[in-house]
Amino acid sequence: xxxxxxxxxxxxxxxxxxxxxxxxxxxxxxxxxxxxxxxxxxxxxxxxxxxxxxxxxxxxxxxxxxxxxxxxxxxxxxxxxxxxxxxxxxxxxxxxxxxxxxxxxxxxxxxxxxxxxxxxxxxxxxxxxxxxxxxxxxxxxxxxxxxxxxxxxxxxxxxxxxxxxxxxxxxxxxxxxxxxxxxxxxxxxxxxxxxxxxxxxxxxxxxxxxxxxxxxxxxxxxxxxxxxxxxxxxxxxxxxxxxxxxxxxxxxxxxxxxxxxxxxxxxxxxxxxxxxxxxxxxxxxxxxxxxxxxxxxxxxxxxxxxxxxxxxxxxxxxxxxxxxxxxxxxxxxxxxxxxxxxxxxxxxxxxxxxxxxxxxxxxxxxxxxxxxxxxxxxxxxxxxxxxxxxxxxxxxxxxxxxxxxxxxxxxxxxxxxxxxxxxxxxxxxxxxxxxxxxxxx
Numbered sequence: 001x002x003x004x005x006x007x008x009x010x011x012x013x014x015x016x017x018x019x020x021x022x023x024x025x026x027x028x029x030x031x032x033x034x035x036x037x038x039x040x041x042x043x044x045x046x047x048x049x050x051x052x053x054x055x056x057x058x059x060x061x062x063x064x065x066x067x068x069x070x071x072x073x074x075x076x077x078x079x080x081x082x083x084x085x086x087x088x089x090x091x092x093x094x095x096x097x098x099x100x101x102x103x104x105x106x107x108x109x110x111x112x113x114x115x116x117x118x119x120x121x122x123x124x125x126x127x128x129x130x131x132x133x134x135x136x137x138x139x140x141x142x143x144x145x146x147x148x149x150x151x152x153x154x155x156x157x158x159x160x161x162x163x164x165x166x167x168x169x170x171x172x173x174x175x176x177x178x179x180x181x182x183x184x185x186x187x188x189x190x191x192x193x194x195x196x197x198x199x200x201x202x203x204x205x206x207x208x209x210x211x212x213x214x215x216x217x218x219x220x221x222x223x224x225x226x227x228x229x230x231x232x233x234x235x236x237x238x239x240x241x242x243x244x245x246x247x248x249x250x251x252x253x254x255x256x257x258x259x260x261x262x263x264x265x266x267x268x269x270x271x272x273x274x275x276x277x278x279x280x281x282x283x284x285x286x287x288x289x290x291x292x293x294x295x296x297x298x299x300x301x302x303x304x305x306x307x308x309x310x311x312x313x314x315x316x317x318x319x320x321x322x323x324x325x326x327x328x329x330x331x332x333x334x335x336x337x338x339x340x341x342x343x344x345x346x347x348x349x350x351x352x353x354x355x356x357x358x359x360x361x362x363x364x365x366x367x368x369x370x371x372x373x374x375x376x377x378x379x380x381x382x383x384x385x386x387x388x389x390x391x392x393x394x395x396x397x398x399x400x401x402x403x404x405x406x407x408x409x410x411x412x413x414x415x416x417x418x419x420x421x422x423x424x425x426x427x428x429x430x431x432x433x434x435x436x437x438x439x440x441x
Contacts, residue, residue, distance in 0.1 A: 122392050
């Protein structure tokens with residue numbers, strides 16, 4: 001390991017240990033490392049940071065953040081909860097299924113796992129508490145289910161990955177995340193079903209009456225939730241149909257959610273300054289992270305870190321499944337200690353060359369990388385969704401950890417399926433391409 005990398009690692013670790021914000025820690029560690037071998041390091045780092053956020057694709061991020069906040073304030077969450085309740089509440093462990101499905105839908109629409117935990121958890125956790133479900137179990141369901149929205153489009157982290165990878169179609173990436181997101185959701189539901197069956201009659205009772213009478217409510221609630229659900233159709237359909245780019249789609253999403261909020265009378269003109277300020281704060285943090293990570297990625301590249309890691313991994317084994325397992329284990333460890341955005345920005349340029357060397361499609365790699373890092377959002381010490389869930393559910397991490405274990409296992413099983421069955425990620429994009437060629441879209 002060179003002197004530059006030693007300084008980078010020590011300074012970055014030291015700043016994290018004293019609770020320096022990660023974006024600042026990354027930027028300062030990069031600057032300190034570059035000072036050892038380049039004159040004018042400040043201007044060089046500033047230049048690399050500016051170049052890192054100069055991509056037009058990144059314009060989509062502030063717009064999707066704003067549309068997610070508008071959605072959280074616009075009354076859409078309650079309509080999704082009613083729709084999910086009509087669909088699955090008659091299952092054994094019905095409210096756990098409702099919670100999972102609603103988090104999947106809202107997380108996908110808002111593009112934010114944290115927003116799904118706070119918006120859906122704020123209603124569903126107390127509701128499940130009233131029905132006798134264990135409080136910590138309710139928090140665990142919400143926290144893990146919320147992460148599925150990062151795979152089901154539209155998703156800000158997919159845009160970040162596409163920028164970090166350099167040559168990945170955002171529309172194809174969006175489509176590729178649908179089935180893997182559903183797979184994770186189904187694995188979480190399987191845990192909920194096992195819990196209901198093990199708990200005895202209280203939660204395991206199948207409601208035939210609810211099933212028989214539920215069809216009308218499904219229709220009514222579906223039409224109530226339809227305007228919100230149409231956002232996915234508008235965004236994905238518009239991109240695939242060539243009506244607008246992903247960046248333009250984000251602007252359309254803002255306009256659509258704003259109009260919807262006004263129609264539902266949940267968003268008022270007087271609310272807009274606070275909403276815009278909240279959006280600006282989140283965007284500023286995201287862009288500073290992207291800028292800092294871009295500088296660090298450049299430094300790692302000129303120090304030949306990606307090439308070294310690629311040669312090392314291929315030297316360990318020439319079997320793709322072994323390399324995929326090693327990378328997944330490394331990412332699971334990274335996700336435990338690092339937030340998703342910097343992890344994607346730093347490790348995509350490092351691991352993507354390895355993936356290309358063993359014949360893994362960049363879209364497939366992006367999907368299982370995001371699925372892997374979603375687990376880190378639910379684990380201490382930096383799991384943002386876990387902290388929000390404990391805050392909303394009024395519990396502690398120590399109490400929630402044990403109920404989380406079955407959900408961790410379910411998410412790792414889903415990760416294995418997504419990693420080793422590439423068609424889960426690649427089938428839909430290929431199908432869409434064939435349809436577009438057939439109809440010459």
